[in-house]
Amino acid sequence: MQTIRGFRDILPENIALWQKVEKEATRLFDAFGFKEIRIPVLEKTQLFSRSIGEATDIVEKEMYTFADRKGDKLTLRPEATASIVRSYIQHKMYATDPIRKFFMMGPMFRRERPQKGRYRQFYQIDAEVFGVESAYIDSQLIFILTELFKRLGLTGLSAHVNSLGCPDCRPSFQRALLDFIASKKDRLCDNCLRRIDKNPLRILDCKVTSCKDVLQDAPATLDHLCNHCEDHFATVKTTLETQGVDFIVDKSLVRGLDYYTRTAWEIQTTTLGAQSAVAGGGRYDGLVKELGGPQTPGIGFAIGFDRLVEVMEQLDKAPQATALDLFLICLGDMATEKGYHWSCALNQNGIRTEMDFRGKSMKALMKRANKLNAHYVLIAGEDELIQNAIILRDMNTKEQVSLPVETLVPELIKIFKK
């Protein structure tokens, strides 16, 4: 038996980095006023097809979709935004507070061919803000991302930023793009030809070199922004500059989900091969209404947790394994019984204590204490019990002191609480 393709175990020896990221992210979100939300892993398929877009790769070929016993079409969530928007509408959160900020962490599912930094079950750290149209929140989200990555010690990242316009300016851009392409259709790949009808914007994102060549001088959304979008993007840029956040304006950044409007961004790394996006986000001012809520601006980002961890591993940012405070060596039945109660009492007081009940030799137990990286070893055999002098050995200095049985546990607690 083994895990199914693209799914994997994250083992205890690798968990430290995950916890470090979780802790830093939670601390940061808390400081910026984000509240944690937990959403289901399974939703009605319709939720994703309507929000992400019928013509996107995610919906067309990557979702885990199946019929349950009653025949309802269900899908394992391929991303978090749709569910959070659904929850926001379902619980009429707009009615209790005009501004809501959420974050969540958890698994997402997409049936792609696995690759470095790409799994079928992968984890995202996600943040969403509802009810703020101001460009300051766009800058702030990008700032939060760069701040988190800075705290985690990441280097070699770059922020790519673009504006995709809004329903007011997009039609004129789309016309310009289609006019531009009209005479060059024979040089575009099949995928792009398909996109002309379904979602022309996506053509800009094509990675095929021949298409890239053709699109070298293609019109950009940036050149067709309406005044509102123009001002909005200008504020985003100047705010980031003032904050000292490095970014690149990337007019070919389109993003693969249809709901994005105005600001879109990606944080890219050079250390993961083809999987360059470590985080991505954007504004989606039409999505809440599209899914049946009131007109509400929205914006959010997702971090690829697995990728983040892999980058950190490559940069050697793993925290040190925690050492054991005390290892108990008890020789003989009587000492073992006493030792059991001592170790539990120490554990209750938060002291990392372990003992081995397998009846091994002194030497084997010392070796184990060493392997567990124990700071101290307590040695209790028949002799020590008779003489009422339990030995405490400092494994680094090799110094040994004797402690009486009656005050042993409080004495040890005193030592370790220092």
Add this chain to the structure above:
RNA sequence: GUGGGUGUAGCUCAGUUGGCAGAGCGCUAGGUUGUGGUCCUGGAUGUCGAGGGUUCGAGCCCCUUCACUCACCCCA
């Protein structure tokens, strides 16, 4: 979905023209009747990814399949 590479001990990997399944690390026991890391000696551990075929004989050759991996694609 398409293409390339790789699957041998827990891990990293050797394995010659087809001829007894190997090393290092790790694990374990001992050297030291009760004191770790270094050192020395011994021991255990294999569905050679799986299934089939060729052959007196297959880790090695052939077919099928699965997994991993990298790239395309897409995205986080």
